[in-house]
Amino acid sequence: MSTSPMALAPPPEFPATAPVRSAAPAPSPAPEPSPPAEPSRPVAERTPADQPAPPLLSVTDLSVDYRVQGGWFPAVREASVAVEAGEFVAIVGESGSGKTTLIHAALGLAPANARVRSGAIRFSGVDTTRWRDDRMARIRGNYVGFIPQDPNTSLNPTKRIGRQVVEAVAFNDRAHPGAAGRRSAAIEALLAAGLTDPERIFDQYPHELSGGMKQRALIAIALAGKPKLILADEPTSALDATIQKVILDHLEHLRETLGIGLALVTHDLAVALDRSDRIVVMKDGQVVEEGRQADILEHAKHDYTRQLLAATPARHPGRLLPSADQAGLGQRQDVPAGAAVIEPATPQAAAPATAPAIATAPAIAAAAAPAVAPAAAKASQPPAIAARDLFKHYPLRGKGGGQVRALDGVDLVVPAGTVHAIVGESGAGKSTLAAALVGFTAPDRGAIEIEGRDITRLSRRELRQVRRHLQYVFQNPNTSLDPRFTVERLVAEPLQAFGLVKSRSESRERVRASVRAVALDDSYLHRTPAQLSGGQRQRVAIARALALRPRVVVLDEPVSALDVSVQAQILQLLVDLQAELGLTYVFVSHDIGVVKLIADEITVMKDGLVVESGPAGQVLNRPAHPYTRQLLEAVPGRDLTQAPSRQTTTPPSHHTTSHHTT
């Protein structure tokens, strides 16, 4: 009956538990659980004929199409993936790569407008490709578990957590008949998922839990059926980095203690390199590269893999340099392929002096130099932004009459021509601070000076004049641009609003200049946002902010909604524009790994308080506050920054031959 969570031993082989076993040329069940230390081999060794057991999951040459407006659009093209017992496989790709479709198709969860055109899906050698849904339902849960993407929407909002886990037990676990048995099995699963107070959580509703706890509840649901294999679809993408680390640590721990196979779908190559034994890289529905972790890290064969590696923030030792300077150097290896090439800009005067240092010295100190120089030169003039003692509390009505302290005595000084990053996790108050700086939100108390003028005391009309030189770029370019406007109209709008252009032709000229500055050509002027990619939309949002020729730009999570490779391009663009136009940035981000690429100074926030603030090099290399250290440790991609080889405790996969890249 009720055993300890550690003893959630793998059940007998899938064909033995599944009611459909007659269809399977079944290997006989393994008599005892595999020892955790050596997860992948024992199963193979114990099969009677001493042949390697078929992998837990093997997808071969799978093609999946979606019906789009009467035609069929290929989402997955002849992709092959295999997961062995005890193996941790990562499937990496950007949006549209087909990675999620592949996993959904394997589980039979693909939407109604999808079809499997060709290929085979086998679980422990049993071909389930054409199985009906009710037959697949018997495998799901008790042979293969699934952890979905967004914990905030993936639990039934009107059912208590306990009931949702009990259902997972009831559907799959014949060993726990009766309500009491199922309850104890569910509590056990919640414990195994790392929830320390399962009795209390049992009776709670999803909205009463944090995102991390909800994801653990979903892991409990996946574990409740005692599967041999778990497929996880971006299980931590909606979570804060520190929570992502805890959840991924726990998944690794489960893999080791329970000996289950694990396939992790992720957009983040750094996460894959940190965690997995084997990595499958997908692009446009195809597997472009597949190999062991160390091979991908050191000898990636495919250009796209190398491009992804280069785009990973962890790969960069310090702040990005303007492209113009890089061209002069000609020796930087970490420039993302396809990085924005801007119109020839006047090289910064400071750059040549620092250039030799970059190649040799530890990066951050050197890279910070060009930014510090202009800042020192302008020391006499007032800082671009000086905020003092800002308070903003939001009342919580009802119980206790408490309040959310979004800003709790925050100071911020940003010298002109520098990049100041504000880093923190959800609820830190960083977005409230950004909104206060541009006058979108009035602080309860405190002063905000923009170039020496206190905007908290300005009339609406005076504030408008300040805003001309103070622009804001929103987090999500998909929602911050009017979908009916063309690019030209979007960029021209602020110019007209401020009455800065007298004629149509003048407007057009300035719009073109702005759009070219973000490395888009004139052919984009007549497109609507729907006809642009995510990265292009964010370029338009930046062009729109730049059209007014502002001196200060506040960017609220400008790259969080973008793919890694696009993110690298936008960051490079921002660095180039800053060098060219001498802009001051306030760069708000949840990701301290991204911030490293652009910041001169960093302010770390938590619960409305500034926990640490200082030059980027100091905050990143010698963090004073434990919370900063915690944030830095949570950044994935340790192999990318440290020595390139990693000692693996888990044996490398013995299953590399049958899965060639296509």
Place this chain on the structure above:
Amino acid sequence: MPKAESSVFARWRASGARLIQRHPVARYLTLKVGRAVFVIWATFTATFVLLYVFPADPVDLLVDPAAVGQVRGELREQLAATYGFDKPPLEQYLDRLGHALTGDFGNSVTSGKPVGHAIAETLPHTLVLAALALGAALLIAFALAVGATATRRPWLRNFLTSLPSAAVSIPSFMVAILLLQVFAFTFGWFPAFGDQGWRTMVLPVATLALPVSGPIAQLLIRSFEAELGASYIATSRAKGATRTRILTGDVFRNASLPALTIAGIVFGNLIAGSVITETVFSRQGVGRLTQTAISSLDVPLVQGVVVLVAAAFAAINLAVDLLYPLLDPRIRVSLAQGSAPAGASA
């Protein structure tokens, strides 16, 4: 004495205010009940203005139009005095409002009986009819929605989803005439009129239910589809739940919640719709009463009926508002905490 009274009142008011501030549930109740009372009061005031203030001389409305010319002089003044029309409008209004609060809407002009009695006699018939019609409409709507969601045959789904818009576009008197033609006159299964026995209920209930089932079904089909596509359904399927189990265990309850709101609105419409149905099928009820009150210009009766319908409407929606938090735990929470401002949630 006034001082003592005011201090008692002040203390009572202060404790009430504290209760409302401290207890979100008390606050919610106060808000919703207050809203219902406001709707009824506003209806009363509007009908008063329309029926008693706007007409140049309300006495004209009391008298048979053919005989208006003959009523003059003393008789006219006598009539005005009996109904209080000689007083200033504000005084009349307060007087009538005071009486209305005790359920007294005056006497019917045609029958001379109190308006309250006339309504109380006919109301139960209409309520039974409307309740049965609502039940039938919900049954039809749910059957359509579940059928359209559960089936895996595209042609069947298309057919089922096209039915509601057909139901919406047929006016209820057309439905009545069609039903009468087919089931009463051609087959003779159900009587064409009367209000004795269950058989006389069938056609009026169907007449009322069919048109209102359309919008409910449209809403439910959309809501079922949205819930079926929700991420938590993928979780349920991944747990090993079958399609049937997902429909009954997850989708049905969550998708039904919006139907509750619309059911409240529909019930009010059904009472209003009873005017046509009760007339066509010659049944007694509030609808028929309204129809006769209007055609005979029975001003007090019209006002009584209108305020009653408003009260029924307000009561049903109040019940829906109070039921919602019991069915959806998320609303319970926002009730308990108030809504935190966006962007500040920790």
